[in-house]
Amino acid sequence: MTGSPDSTLFRKVVCVDLDDDSPPTDAAAALRLIQDQRSATARRLDPDARLLYWPWGVAWLVGFGLFFLRFPPGDQALAHLPGWLPLTVLFVLLAAAGATQAVVSVRAYGQVTGDSARRGQWYGYAWALGSVSVYAGLGRISEHLPHDLAALLWSATAVGLTGALHMAGGAVWLDQDLFRLGVWISVINLIGAIAGPGWHPLVVAVAGGGGMLVAGALARRRQRQRQQP
Amino acid sequence: MTELDPVIHAQARLRVVASLSALNVGDKIAFPRLQELLAMTAGNLSVHLRKLEDAGYVEISKTHRGRTPATLVGLSRRGRLAFEEYTEAIHALLDPAPSKEQP
Incomplete structure (x- = not known):
């Protein structure tokens, strides 16, 4: 916050x-x-x-983008990358986004307790337990599927869960940016799933990752309006 | 004209109450963080918090985070109401009811 034009105002107040x-x-x-x-x-x-929004957007854009380039529809890779690279990059970027979110949240809300903290905590549990329970089932099925169908099953389920939890988060905090992003993610996931194996990661990278970047910019704009004195 | 609430109508306490009103309903903030937001000394803030607590506007609870004791401060329902009434009174002072000015 320091260095922003607002900081002079703040200093004036505290003096x-x-x-x-x-x-x-x-x-x-x-x-x-x-x-x-x-x-x-x-x-x-x-x-x-x-x-809070952009690190996830970048992770989806780059991670799913690389996955599309390496495993596009058809047999010919669009980019000659090692097969392990796309998923590794995706998971590293997702972990980095999660870490950023944790640090930023603790800095901002760390000293505030009460109803907000409880909401955040329960919402976090929903993500953790929801993911574990869904992926445990997937893991048992996907080993019997061909590679392209297994990839579609994993990514469509993960993206679908993300969309649903974003909508739920929007409902918890009455946050329309979060809710609309959840709707958007759910819709593009549907489109990607219909488009089929190979195309799904392209849709998720461009529309999903891009949507998160746009949602972050919109949420920031609304936040600035709210914080005007 | 409405009397301005004397508990809130003091610069330091008005700043404390305004800050606390920016928290969500049902939330409390740790004393050191509030002190940092207001840039007040601990002693000074304590004095004003006590006056606000005596008026029933602020709820202070002591708890433990791990082994360290923590003091949490939040606006009570009564305090939030009093702050809203104060803000309305200020608005009314600045912008008297337009109906009076109508011929």
């Missing part, structure tokens, strides 16, 4: 005589004090939305 028990000079000063203090607090407690 008010702190031991002063006297009332604000007039009604206008009182209103300014309220607005400045509320927006400064919101800025400090609300992490930059881009840091």
